[in-house]
Structures are given as C-alpha cells and as structure tokens.
Amino acid sequence: MRPEHAEAVLEIYQLGIDQQNATFETTVPTWEAFDAAKLPDHRFVALDDDGQVLGWAAVVPVSDRCAYAGVVEHSVYVHPEARCRGVGLALLTALISSTEAAGIWTIQSGVFPENMASLTLHQRAGFRVIGTRERIGQHNGRWRDVVLIERRSPVID
Structure with a gap:
C-alpha cells in the first residue's frame, strides 16, 4: 500500500x-x-490486471506496552464488486506471512456478528472466534455486539 493507492483505499x-x-x-x-x-510493514493492496485496487489490509498495534509487541489488530476491506473472488483471502494470506516474518504472534479483530462474509473469510484464513463482546459500543445510535476473532501463529513461540 503506497500513497498512490490512497484514494482507492479510502x-x-x-x-x-x-x-x-x-x-x-x-x-x-x-x-x-x-x-x-x-x-x-504490514499493509497491502490487491490490484487487478489494470492496477485498480480491489481491496486492502492493514494492522495497528493493540498496545504500546512491550508485552503486547507481538499482537496487532487488523482490518481487511474488499470492494463490493470484487467480493467472492479470493481477494480477501489473498490479502489475509499476505498479512499473515508479513506479520509472522516480523515475529508477530497474534492478529486479532472485532467483527459485527451480522457480517457473516467476514467471519467466514477469517475462519478460512485460520482465525478462531474468541467470544462475543455484547453491546460493546454504539453505532448510529444503537448498541452493537462484536465477535472477537484471532489468529495465533503456529510458528512463533
């Protein structure tokens, strides 16, 4: 992901x-x-043959405390017209490879339970459901639950 991708990513x-x-x-x-x-070092875009951005993935640290140096929270977004074409899985695969190479042992995120496509994609990429955080935040005036998911690296001790 580079500055020239900014407009499409946003x-x-x-x-x-x-x-x-x-x-x-x-x-x-x-x-x-x-x-x-x-x-x-852990942000990616998926491009089509014409160089158009189909989706993106990136991470943020979960904490600045040194104990959590190997834990990140990720986002992955795919353009609606590019869904169901393997873009999300390709982005997550690149993200997993990148983070593992850097010694990051946990990738986590929160997903609205209604977003079944995201939950299915993450399960295919090796993420597991930790649990549901009920009424964790308000979104457009209503309380929303979030399913906490994570992927623990099998290669980092």
Missing part, C-alpha cells in the same frame, strides 16, 4: 462504512491520519 473504506456492518467508524479519516495509524 473509497473502499467508505463503501464499508456505508454498508454499516464493517466498522464503528462513521467517516473516513484523511490519508495522513490513516497512514500514520497503520504499521508500515
């Missing part, structure tokens, strides 16, 4: 926000804020 993020089952966020950040928040 557009895909906006499409996820618009569907109201991808994130608690209600507005897309600026590219500068987005870029500053994501770890630079």
Whole structure:
C-alpha cells in the first residue's frame, strides 16, 4: 500500500462504512491520519490486471506496552464488486506471512456478528472466534455486539 493507492483505499473504506456492518467508524479519516495509524510493514493492496485496487489490509498495534509487541489488530476491506473472488483471502494470506516474518504472534479483530462474509473469510484464513463482546459500543445510535476473532501463529513461540 503506497500513497498512490490512497484514494482507492479510502473509497473502499467508505463503501464499508456505508454498508454499516464493517466498522464503528462513521467517516473516513484523511490519508495522513490513516497512514500514520497503520504499521508500515504490514499493509497491502490487491490490484487487478489494470492496477485498480480491489481491496486492502492493514494492522495497528493493540498496545504500546512491550508485552503486547507481538499482537496487532487488523482490518481487511474488499470492494463490493470484487467480493467472492479470493481477494480477501489473498490479502489475509499476505498479512499473515508479513506479520509472522516480523515475529508477530497474534492478529486479532472485532467483527459485527451480522457480517457473516467476514467471519467466514477469517475462519478460512485460520482465525478462531474468541467470544462475543455484547453491546460493546454504539453505532448510529444503537448498541452493537462484536465477535472477537484471532489468529495465533503456529510458528512463533
């Protein structure tokens, strides 16, 4: 993921926000804020043959405490027109390889339980459900549950 992908990445993020089952966020950040928040070595875009961005994945640290140095929270978004084509799995596979190479042992995220496509994708990529955080936050004026998922690396002790 490079600056030249910024417009498409943020557009895909906006499409996820618009569907109201991808994130608690209600507005897309600026590219500068987005870029500053994501770890630079673990962000990816999937491109079609014409160089168009089909989806993206990125991570943020879960904490600045040294005990959590090997734990990240990830996001993966696929353009609606590119879904069901293996884009999400390809992005997660690249993300897993990248994080494991860097010694990161846990990738986690929260997914709205209504987002069955995301939960299915993550299960295919080796994530497991930890549990459901009930009424963890308000989204557009209503309480939402979040399914906590994680992937623990089998190669990092």
